[in-house]
Amino acid sequence: MIITCPACDTRYTLADSAVGPQGRKVRCAQCGHMWWQSPQDDSVFHPDEVTEFHPVPPPSSKTPSSKKKAPAKSAAAAGARRRALVGWGAFVAVLVVIGAAGYFGRATVVRLWPPAALFYETVGLPVEPPGSGLQLQNVRSEQKAEDGKTALLVEGQILNVSETARMVPTLRVTALGADRQPLRNWTVEPVPPQILPGEIATFRDVQADAAGVQEVMITFDGGR
Structure with missing residues (x-):
């Protein structure tokens, strides 16, 4: 009562x-x-x-409908927090992937965008130029007639003069004409792709049309 x-x-x-x-x-x-x-x-x-x-406690100001809404609001807030965490996690993962690619592939980055070499050197990660520790030797070019056309033969060796194993980069051959003007260029893959200290890799390439070629220039391209 x-x-x-x-x-x-x-x-x-x-x-x-x-x-x-x-x-x-x-x-x-x-x-x-x-x-x-x-x-x-x-x-x-x-x-x-x-x-x-003792007095009867005053009736609660909360209505049944407000009690039902609280779990929904709590679930919505928890879902928003989870989405935020997933978003931040994905963002951090992208940064890690970009950082790893920039670190391990810095030689490729510098080859494609040479000014990046200054950035790497500034942060203490100097990038070796393509062919570092390697030396071209016994390089020769020869023109000969084949099927009525003048073919161009280019061959030579690459010596590992460093104290560590080295990857052998792709070579870029540039054909020069009169007044040393570039006529065209192409790449050559030496074999094997990696050599130990003191070992030698070789390359040989024949271009079918060598008309007008007066000289060839061979450089390490670093594209391997």
């Missing part, structure tokens, strides 16, 4: 058995007022033991 203090209107809840069939004296915990409470609600005062009750 619920009873109300006649002095301050504070409401209390208690079991029916707490009052009993004869009623009993009670005191308001809010204002201290005493009265006789009975099931019939008569207000006869008796100097018996006083029982003090």
Whole structure:
């Protein structure tokens, strides 16, 4: 049952058995007022033991609908956090891949964009030029007639003069004409692609049309 203090209107809840069939004296915990409470609600005062009750808690301001919305908001926030973490993780992974490619493929980067060599040197990662530690030797070119046309033969050797194994880069051959003007260029793949200190790789190439070629120039291209 619920009873109300006649002095301050504070409401209390208690079991029916707490009052009993004869009623009993009670005191308001809010204002201290005493009265006789009975099931019939008569207000006869008796100097018996006083029982003090505690106020009924005020009804919650939250509605059932607000309680149902809280989990949804929490789930939405958790989903947003997960998406943010996944996005940042993907961004960091891309940076790692770019950094690794820039570190391990810096020779290729410099070959494609020479100004990058200055950047690598500034950060303490100097890039060796193509053919570093290697030496061209016994290079020769020869023109000869084949099927009524002048063919150009180019051949030579590459010696590893360093103290470590070296990858042998691609060679670029440039055909020069009168006044050393470039006529055309092409690449040649030496074999084997890697040589130990003191070992030699060789190259040989024949171009079918060598008309107008006065000289050839061979450089390390680094494209391997």
